[in-house]
Amino acid sequence: xxxxxxxxxxxxxxxxxxxxxxxxxxxxxxxxxxxxxxxxxxxxxxxxxxxxxxxxxxxxxxxxxxxxxxxxxxxxxxxxxxxxxxxxxxxxxxxxxxxxxxxxxxxxxxxxxxxxxxxxxxxxxxxxxxxxxxxxxxxxxxxxxxxxxxxxxxxxxxxxxxxxxxxxxxxxxxxxxxxxxxxxxxxxxxxxxxxxxxxxxxxxxxxxxxxxxxxxxxxxxxxxxxxxxxxxxxxxxxxxxxxxxxxxxxxxxxxxxxxxxxxxxxxxxxxxxxxxxxxxxxxxxxxxxxxxxxxxxxxxxxxxxxxxxxxxxxxxxxxxxxxxxxxxxxxxxxxxxxxxxxxxxxxxxxxxxxxxxxxxxxxxxxxxxxxxxxxxxxxxxxxxxx
Numbered sequence: 001x002x003x004x005x006x007x008x009x010x011x012x013x014x015x016x017x018x019x020x021x022x023x024x025x026x027x028x029x030x031x032x033x034x035x036x037x038x039x040x041x042x043x044x045x046x047x048x049x050x051x052x053x054x055x056x057x058x059x060x061x062x063x064x065x066x067x068x069x070x071x072x073x074x075x076x077x078x079x080x081x082x083x084x085x086x087x088x089x090x091x092x093x094x095x096x097x098x099x100x101x102x103x104x105x106x107x108x109x110x111x112x113x114x115x116x117x118x119x120x121x122x123x124x125x126x127x128x129x130x131x132x133x134x135x136x137x138x139x140x141x142x143x144x145x146x147x148x149x150x151x152x153x154x155x156x157x158x159x160x161x162x163x164x165x166x167x168x169x170x171x172x173x174x175x176x177x178x179x180x181x182x183x184x185x186x187x188x189x190x191x192x193x194x195x196x197x198x199x200x201x202x203x204x205x206x207x208x209x210x211x212x213x214x215x216x217x218x219x220x221x222x223x224x225x226x227x228x229x230x231x232x233x234x235x236x237x238x239x240x241x242x243x244x245x246x247x248x249x250x251x252x253x254x255x256x257x258x259x260x261x262x263x264x265x266x267x268x269x270x271x272x273x274x275x276x277x278x279x280x281x282x283x284x285x286x287x288x289x290x291x292x293x294x295x296x297x298x299x300x301x302x303x304x305x306x307x308x309x310x311x312x313x314x315x316x317x318x319x320x321x322x323x324x325x326x327x328x329x330x331x332x333x334x335x336x337x338x339x340x341x342x343x344x345x346x347x348x349x350x351x352x353x354x355x356x357x358x359x360x361x362x363x364x365x366x367x368x369x370x371x372x373x374x375x376x377x378x379x380x381x382x383x384x385x386x
Contacts, residue, residue: 362376
């Protein structure tokens with residue numbers, strides 16, 4: 001039960017218990033006061049002039065005593081029952097009133113806490129770490145909670161800003177030497193007087209340099225994907241998939257891999273650049289970890305409040321116990337650990353991180369004929385005006 005409900009129940013419970021005790025006391029007191037007491041109806045002593053007058057007063061006394069005993073019996077029977085019934089109704093009414101008052105009072109007391117909760121939900125959904133609660137109430141527990149939450153948001157904002165700056169600086173500092181190395185080696189290989197040994201060495205260095213570039217790109221994308229998605233803009237997942245497939249068509253043709261596409265509209269929201277990297281990694285894996293004359297199927301569709309991207313490919317059989325490990329960094333299947341032409345081993349790790357940053361999920365399962373089927377689910381974009 002919610003705190004508000006528990007508070008209301010406690011208020012009504014206290015009233016019910018105390019009121020029940022009070023009603024029991026009143027009921028017992030009423031019964032006690034109406035109990036028959038000896039001597040109440042004893043005739044008083046009085047002087048009479050004759051025996052005839054005495055018997056006349058005796059008869060009147062007996063009649064009055066009989067009527068009084070009848071009236072007393074009625075009151076003794078009805079008064080406690082009336083006290084009990086009316087008191088029970090009043091007690092139930094007081095309990096219901098106490099529940100209502102407790103419910104309203106709890107809502108009034110929890111209103112500042114609700115404001116803290118709403119702000120936290122907005123920050124969690126939008127990722128805007130610049131928003132603050134800025135509670136200006138009296139110095140008490142809720143004020144301390146709001147101030148602590150604001151301090152935490154400030155530290156998170158500074159941490160994310162520092163991480164973004166680090167990623168940007170690392171991207172520049174790491175890529176610049178590799179670019180220079182690639183240029184120098186390329187120039188040396190293309191020199192007219194370059195020997196065959198120099199050319200072979202240059203080609204090997206270019207392959208190693210290209211692998212390092214892919215590794216750095218993967219690490220930077222992994223770091224960027226682990227950050228909260230701050231800029232959620234609507235886009236269609238089918239458009240992103242179509243763009244990626246157009247770019248992958250040349251490599252697929254070179255590897256003799258046929259790509260089948262079934263791209264239905266799948267509106268979602270988030271960082272389109274990151275989602276493009278997600279789709280690109282899946283398609284590249286499906287093409288590169290395939291067999292000659294293999295096939296790849298790419299599908300996008302919408303399902304209620306989710307959109308799906310499904311990428312399936314032919315290839316070598318994948319053991320079910322290795323499915324979860326393929327999403328770990330630097331993990332490869334089928335002895336590809338030493339192969340530098342198939343990527344850095346970060347592709348599916350980046351896919352999972354980007355999907356989770358968008359509130360989505362990734363599921364992989366092996367195909368009976370060999371290869372994998374990977375399904376990515378992302379939240380659907382809100383309808384305009386909703």
